Amino acid sequence: MRQETIIVFDRAEKMYEDKYALRDFSFEIRKGAFLTVVGGSGGGKTTMLKMINGLLLPDSGSVRVGGMDTAHTDLIALRRKIGYVIQGGGLFPHLNVRENIAYVPRLKKEKISPEHIGELLDMVALPADIMERNVSELSGGQQQRVGIARALAARPEILLMDEPFGAVDGITRKQLQDAIRDIHERTKATIVFVTHDLREAVRLGSWILIMNEGEVVQQGTPEDVRNNPNGDYAAQFIKQLECE
Ligand SMILES: Nc1ncnc2c1ncn2[C@@H]1O[C@H](COP(=O)(O)OP(=O)(O)OP(=O)(O)O)[C@@H](O)[C@H]1O
Ligand SMILES: [Mg+2]
Known part of the structure; x- marks a missing residue:
């Protein structure tokens, strides 16, 4: 059975002055997925996340959530369906x-x-x-x-998490990872989880997205991305998993 798509980025772009934060970004998220998003600092991860709940709108292209274009929808109503967790808890x-x-x-x-x-x-x-x-x-x-x-x-139908465990120590982090995995199973919410930690991304994600300079570098299951890194950037990134 083909799973429903809940979030669609269609050639979405966002620029700050003369620099792209998100560039020709096309990407789909399946309903009920646990998507983990990784990539270097400034790669556009937070920008991408904020486009899902309409905190940012694309300069061109579109973002659709549950079939509604964020540029033409009631953002207050949209945000009520979306949980947003930032580092430190906010x-x-x-x-x-x-x-x-x-x-x-x-x-x-x-x-x-x-x-x-x-x-x-x-x-x-x-x-x-x-x-x-x-x-x-x-x-x-x-x-x-x-x-x-x-x-x-x-x-929430969708839970956005922007480096939620970045500031917590190893043991607490492990506990929080277990808790969020359990929550995903229990609630069936779609989770979009940004992290700097590739190990965390591989551990938690049903699907991984690697971003760099506002673009999709690679996406796939953790096994797939791990075994078949696509190009130098992904390969460099995946190397992190080898060093303990
Ligand atoms: N309000 C803003 N004004 C100007 N430039 C911005 C603004 N917000 C983001 N940018 C730029 O857009 C790019 C993408 O930023 P973004 O915050 O999405 O990256 P990120 O992948 O979340 O990085 P990090 O891992 O450090 O959190 C960066 O070059 C950043 O400097
Ligand atoms: Mg960020």
């Missing part, structure tokens, strides 16, 4: 854990019960008694988990 520092998680449901005038918040915390392996704590008192790894729980509270 939490509201003056609110406690419960208030942070309830923030988007409250905007949508939806009630979210303490039990549901407890379930969300459980999904990211945090104890329910953390709920009333001020987020500024939490460790980096804990804040990151709350950021993921907050994104999940809106039951």
Whole structure:
């Protein structure tokens, strides 16, 4: 059975002054995929991610999400279907854990019960008694988990994650990787996950995209990309996997 496509970039371009952040970028993401995006700094990963929730619109070409062109759609409604997790969690520092998680449901005038918040915390392996704590008192790894729980509270169809585990140590990172894999299985959301860490990308992704200078270098299953790097850039990149 051919899986449905949920996100389509069609020759999308974005320029800053005279430099392309995204160049003739055509790419499709299947519904329910766990896409991991890797590539060097400045390669256009964050630009690509922000085009999915319409924080950026292409200068030319188009981006369609669920069949709707982001340049001609209600972006507020679009963003309600999309969770966005950034490095550090991007939490509201003056609110406690419960208030942070309830923030988007409250905007949508939806009630979210303490039990549901407890379930969300459980999904990211945090104890329910953390709920009333001020987020500024939490460790980096804990804040990151709350950021993921907050994104999940809106039951997103699409979860965008921009280097979410970049600032956490090895053990916490492993736990968070396990948690997100579990969340993907449970929620069936489409995940687009940007990382600098190729090992993480290979471990988590059902599909990998390597980007450089705003363009697609290679895409495929982790095995495929690993075994058949396409050109010098991909080959250099894949070499990272060999060194422990
Ligand atoms: N607001 C902006 N103004 C000017 N240039 C920008 C802006 N945002 C991004 N760029 C440029 O666009 C290019 C792509 O940036 P982007 O943030 O998408 O890269 P990235 O792959 O996410 O990099 P990193 O891995 O460092 O996060 C870079 O050359 C960057 O300098
Ligand atoms: Mg970035």
